[in-house]
Amino acid sequence: MNVSLVSYLKCLFFFFLNRDQVLRINAESENHIQILKKLERDVDSGVSEHLVREREEMVRNADVERQTKSFNFAAYHDLETIYNFMDTLVASHSNLITKVNIGSTYENRPMYVLKFSTGGEKKPAIWIDAGIHAREWISHATAVWLADRVNFKENRAPVPSILSQMDIYLMIVANPDGYVFTHRSPNFYRLWRKSRSATSNPKCHGVDLNRNWDAEFGGPGASDDPCAEDYRGPSAQSEIEVKNILDFWTHAVSTEQPVDIRVPHSSLYALKDFLKKNNIPFTVIINNVQEHLVREREEMVRNAKMESKTKSFNFAAYHDLETIYNFMDTLVANHSKLISKVNIGSTYENRSMYVLKFSTGGEKKPAIWIDAGIHAREWISHATAVWLADRIAKDFKENRAHVPSILSQMDIYLMIVANPDGYVFTHISSSPLSRFWCKSRSATSNPKCHGVDLNRNWDAEFGGPGASDDPCAEDYRGPSAQSEIEVKNIVKFIMSHGNFKSFMTLHSYMQLLMYPYGYIGIDAPDWPELHDVATKASKALNSWHGTVYKVGSIFHTIDQASGTSVDWAYLRGIKYSFAFALRDTGEYGFLLPADQIVSTARETWFALRYIMKYVCDHPY
Amino acid sequence: MKVFCSLWLLLSLVKLSPAPPASQDPPFACRGAGDPAPPQPETPEDMASSGDLEPTHYPARRAATVALHQLNTRHGSPHRLFALQEVHKASAEDVAAGGRKYSLDFSVTDWASGSAGPALRCSAEVMFPGTERSSPDVQLRCEALQQINSTAQDHAFYQKYIAPESAVSAQHIPDSYGNVSEEMQPFWRLARVAASFIMLRESSENTEFNMAQVASVTQQESSEKQLMLEFVVLLHDLPSQEIVQWKLLASWSPDRGVRVLQTEWQPRCPHDTKPPN
Numbered sequence: 003m004n005v006s007l008v009s010y011l012k013c014l015f016f017f018f019l020n021r022d023q024v025l026r027i028n029a030e031s032e033n034h035i036q037i038l039k040k041l042e043r044d045v046d047s048g049v050s051e052h053l054v055r056e057r058e059e060m061v062r063n064a065d066v067e068r069q070t071k072s073f074n075f076a077a078y079h080d081l082e083t084i085y086n087f088m089d090t091l092v093a094s095h096s097n098l099i100t101k102v103n104i105g106s107t108y109e110n111r112p113m114y115v116l117k118f119s120t121g122g123e124k125k126p127a128i129w130i131d132a133g134i135h136a137r138e139w140i141s142h143a144t145a146v147w148l149a150d151r152v153n154f155k156e157n158r159a160p161v162p163s164i165l166s167q168m169d170i171y172l173m174i175v176a177n178p179d180g181y182v183f184t185h186r187s188p189n190f191y192r193l194w195r196k197s198r199s200a201t202s203n204p205k206c207h208g209v210d211l212n213r214n215w216d217a218e219f220g221g222p223g224a225s226d227d228p229c230a231e232d233y234r235g236p237s238a239q240s241e242i243e244v245k246n247i248l249d250f251w252t253h254a255v256s257t258e259q260p261v262d263i264r265v266p267h268s269s270l271y272a273l274k275d276f277l278k279k280n281n282i283p284f285t286v287i288i289n290n291v292q293e294h295l296v297r298e299r300e301e302m303v304r305n306a307k308m309e310s311k312t313k314s315f316n317f318a319a320y321h322d323l324e325t326i327y328n329f330m331d332t333l334v335a336n337h338s339k340l341i342s343k344v345n346i347g348s349t350y351e352n353r354s355m356y357v358l359k360f361s362t363g364g365e366k367k368p369a370i371w372i373d374a375g376i377h378a379r380e381w382i383s384h385a386t387a388v389w390l391a392d393r394i395a396k397d398f399k400e401n402r403a404h405v406p407s408i409l410s411q412m413d414i415y416l417m418i419v420a421n422p423d424g425y426v427f428t429h430i431s432s433s434p435l436s437r438f439w440c441k442s443r444s445a446t447s448n449p450k451c452h453g454v455d456l457n458r459n460w461d462a463e464f465g466g467p468g469a470s471d472d473p474c475a476e477d478y479r480g481p482s483a484q485s486e487i488e489v490k491n492i493v494k495f496i497m498s499h500g501n502f503k504s505f506m507t508l509h510s511y512m513q514l515l516m517y518p519y520g521y522i523g524i525d526a527p528d529w530p531e532l533h534d535v536a537t538k539a540s541k542a543l544n545s546w547h548g549t550v551y552k553v554g555s556i557f558h559t560i561d562q563a564s565g566t567s568v569d570w571a572y573l574r575g576i577k578y579s580f581a582f583a584l585r586d587t588g589e590y591g592f593l594l595p596a597d598q599i600v601s602t603a604r605e606t607w608f609a610l611r612y613i614m615k616y617v618c619d620h621p622y
Numbered sequence: 623m624k625v626f627c628s629l630w631l632l633l634s635l636v637k638l639s640p641a642p643p644a645s646q647d648p649p650f651a652c653r654g655a656g657d658p659a660p661p662q663p664e665t666p667e668d669m670a671s672s673g674d675l676e677p678t679h680y681p682a683r684r685a686a687t688v689a690l691h692q693l694n695t696r697h698g699s700p701h702r703l704f705a706l707q708e709v710h711k712a713s714a715e716d717v718a719a720g721g722r723k724y725s726l727d728f729s730v731t732d733w734a735s736g737s738a739g740p741a742l743r744c745s746a747e748v749m750f751p752g753t754e755r756s757s758p759d760v761q762l763r764c765e766a767l768q769q770i771n772s773t774a775q776d777h778a779f780y781q782k783y784i785a786p787e788s789a790v791s792a793q794h795i796p797d798s799y800g801n802v803s804e805e806m807q808p809f810w811r812l813a814r815v816a817a818s819f820i821m822l823r824e825s826s827e828n829t830e831f832n833m834a835q836v837a838s839v840t841q842q843e844s845s846e847k848q849l850m851l852e853f854v855v856l857l858h859d860l861p862s863q864e865i866v867q868w869k870l871l872a873s874w875s876p877d878r879g880v881r882v883l884q885t886e887w888q889p890r891c892p893h894d895t896k897p898p899n
Binding site: 319320428429431434435437438440455470475476477512550552553554558559560561587588589590591592593594595596598 | 676678679680705706708733793794796797798799800801802832833834835837856858860861862863864865867890
């Protein structure tokens with residue numbers, strides 16, 4: 003159900019009554035429509051006096067206009083005078099304004115709302131009320147002036163444009179009983195605030211009508227004492243003034259569209275009788291409104307909290323591991339149909355390794371793998387992946403090409419932090435050099451040195467040139483292929499899935515888009531195609547901000563490197579394997595300023611999206 | 623790169639002029655016993671043809687980077703710093719005594735003027751001598767660089783910090799999040815110019831140096847009207863991914879440019895969390 007702000011406001015004004023129902027009424031003829039229109043105007047849940055008749059009694063001649071022109075806005079008026087004013091106003095602006103009787107007060111006075119409308123159905127509406135507290139006379143007086151002001155006769159901006167798109171409902175006196183009471187002598191009645199209902203205390207009357215709504219009713223900020231000025235009442239919506247508002251969810255204008263109306267339980271039988279008598283078919287579409295609305299409200303509050311969490315997530319900043327992991331949970335909660343979080347195992351220091359799976363369903367669809375952060379100090383790669391996760395979700399939700407078509411045929415797996423232990427280590431501030439930590443954090447054969455270069459530990463010509471055997475070296479390959487649990491976890495996941503068609507990894511820096519091989523300088527069998535795809539992807543990237551990437555194999559652009567993830571993937575038959583080295587070319591290097599995160603991520607996305615679409619269009 | 627850790631070289635303090643002498647390597651200190659790893663075995667592809675090189679591949683880029691270091695040592699200042707934009711053409715040939723000579727045609731931009739600055743066209747010959755421990759030799763020509771041209775900003779910077787009370791001291795430029803304050807930008811560039819002397823001296827065909835961070839800058843007492851700055855810089859070598867720490871003492875004035883007076887390699891007891899002393 004689409005919960006908009008307006009319907010939420012509606013919920014605020016209406017009561018959640020047990021056993022209220024919503025009926026769907028299907029008008030079948032012009033006559034039905036007329037009956038329903040009258041019913042709509044005269045919102046008193048069932049059969050009652052039609053506004054038309056009322057209005058006919060109110061029609062005046064030219065004197066009417068003179069009467070409103072002679073109304074003294076610079077004075078306080080009693081209820082009767084205000085009610086007369088309303089009738090006069092309606093009569094002289096009958097195209098725009100109607101008076102809606104929405105029910106009676108405790109002391110049986112009618113409650114009127116002025117409806118300003120240029121017609122149309124289901125127009126979004128604005129509600130304004132005054133006088134809910136009887137002694138606040140300036141509010142009624144202001145509302146009277148407002149009613150006169152809000153007419154579009156003189157075409158003064160922005161009223162005509164507002165009214166072309168919205169209706170305005172203005173209730174000048176929301177608490178008629180109380181207002182009347184403030185006009186009685188002795189003088190101290192002037193300070194009456196509440197309604198005038200009887201209470202459990204025979205000495206004390208009235209409920210604070212602005213504590214009686216079903217919004218955390220019973221909480222602090224109101225009183226249980228009937229004699230108190232802020233007495234909340236015996237229960238939420240106990241006061242009839244707050245209660246009897248019957249709303250139309252939609253407005254009937256034709257036989258094509260049904261009318262949905264919420265009917266208070268007390269009026270249910272009368273209305274059903276009325277409809278039956280007039281042979282207007284209806285069905286019960288919500289059997290218990292309160293339950294439904296409570297559920298709806300809970301969902302809406304939940305969504306709003308979630309949305310504000312991801313909306314307020316600062317993509318233009320670097321975050322620590324915990325914050326990134328929280329972000330993942332929020333994203334999954336916000337897009338639970340599309341995204342799930344997969345735990346693929348633990349790190350050396352026992353942290354969870356998570357992959358976000360973007361999927362529209364199906365069994366083991368061909369899949370795309372993207373990882374970031376395998377080298378801990380390359381912070382721009384994690385930050386880019388965070389932004390990408392949000393972007394893919396957003397593009398899917400907003401149906402922006404090419405994400406929906408890609409996801410209709412393939413799944414995307416995105417691992418934002420492939421080396422959590424290393425990433426945590428780079429945040430340790432006590433050591434100035436920790437920011438430049440690259441490897442994992444495993445113990446090695448040298449007690450003074452930790453960690454393995456996770457991008458030399460794969461089973462792809464492991465042991466060859468382009469990596470070191472020295473545990474203290476930054477490109478230490480590890481004691482054996484896949485000795486590192488982080489690599490093992492990913493390998494296990496991808497191999498058991500068995501249907502990956504593309505493998506891409508994000509690094510920094512140097513602005514390069516690379517393909518296999520790293521371990522040797524000869525061209526990979528698919529070199530022409532891979533080079534072409536990479537070239538076009540780098541052009542797509544360049545189109546965003548003019549950033550220039552160079553394209554080539556890992557061996558030729560960086561250096562010979564053995565045991566790399568991209569080689570491993572390619573040698574396992576995952577043809578479209580690429581490695582990105584993101585911004586910059588050395589000015590900041592690993593220490594890329596946060597204000598470049600979003601533009602880096604966005605240009606990277608252009609390239610990734612190109613490649614993903616290509617992979618999608620070239621199944622193998 | 624592995625040269626740093628060779629067993630049989632001693633630490634010494636070296637006085638540098640714009641023509642760098644042979645390097646004197648520091649002890650390997652915390653590595654423990656054992657020879658350093660042998661140089662990368664070269665596959666036939668490595669012996670890249672004498673002849674034309676692919677400009678986007680690393681051999682050409684590394685040679686151009688060496689030329690760039692030379693350019694910065696000669697013409698870098700607090701408000702001028704050159705970066706490699708693109709290699710247009712490159713070729714290499716074997717020369718006497720196992721050396722290799724690269725011929726390069728490339729463009730550089732000035733980082734200090736941001737993306738607004740024009741690109742300068744340069745050509746260079748970079749000669750890597752056959753002996754491992756020798757520094758490369760660079761012959762360099764760039765258009766419009768005939769005379770050293772100190773900018774007004776350089777002079778203002780000089781006036782501000784040559785004052786006797788000036789005692790600048792700062793750390794981690796940029797910080798972990800990439801921030802560099804406005805005030806520190808000229809010091810950042812000066813550090814890179816000074817570091818270029820080291821990077822130039824230590825380069826070989828198997829290295830590609832960049833300055834990763836200024837760990838600290840401490841102003842010393844001015845001498846002979848020169849700003850005296852002690853830097854600790856972290857250099858990043860792309861092929862090996864190593865971070866190498868050097869302490870150096872440099873002087874600068876608008877007239878004389880940057881001169882590096884002392885350099886000292888700072889061994890990190892590798893990968894432990896105690897800061898080096």
